[in-house]
Amino acid sequence: MQKILVIHGPNLKLLGTREVDVYGKVTIDDINKELKKLAKTKKVDLEIVQSDHEGEIVELIGSSKGKFDAILINPAAYTHTSVAIRDAISAVSIPTVEVHLSNIYSREEFRHTSLIAPVARGQVSGFGKMSYLLGLEAAISLIGK
Numbered sequence: 001m002q003k004i005l006v007i008h009g010p011n012l013k014l015l016g017t018r019e020v021d022v023y024g025k026v027t028i029d030d031i032n033k034e035l036k037k038l039a040k041t042k043k044v045d046l047e048i049v050q051s052d053h054e055g056e057i058v059e060l061i062g063s064s065k066g067k068f069d070a071i072l073i074n075p076a077a078y079t080h081t082s083v084a085i086r087d088a089i090s091a092v093s094i095p096t097v098e099v100h101l102s103n104i105y106s107r108e109e110f111r112h113t114s115l116i117a118p119v120a121r122g123q124v125s126g127f128g129k130m131s132y133l134l135g136l137e138a139a140i141s142l143i144g145k
Helices: 028-042 054-062 076-080 083-092 129-144
Strands: 002-008 044-050 070-074 096-100 122-125
Touching: 002 028, 002 054, 002 129, 028 044, 028 129, 054 083, 070 083, 070 129, 096 129, 122 129
Parallel strands: 002 044, 002 070, 070 096, 096 122
Antiparallel strands: none
């Protein structure tokens, strides 16, 4: 069975109560539940991790080669700052899809630059919980090619 690593970056465990005007009331558990449901229908296995720590995310990505067929990642604030996460994704050469709940290009100027996008196969942003589901569909599609 094909396996996808899902990484939720910093502060995403606070979803549902954090900046509801930006992120809505959806929780990380809501997202994970929907991801698992979709994965089951598509016959793929997911490993889902949330971390606020850049080094832990880098280690997860670095040890994913040979264990996972794709990565679905919401790097959150690290999107705009982490060369380390970018380099880890580049190093493992695993198809990676970047997702964001909000449209990062309609927010503050500093959020308009993603260091991850150049090494990801694609990016989905601005669709709330659906960004994750669309991203998972894309990751599954990439595996199938």
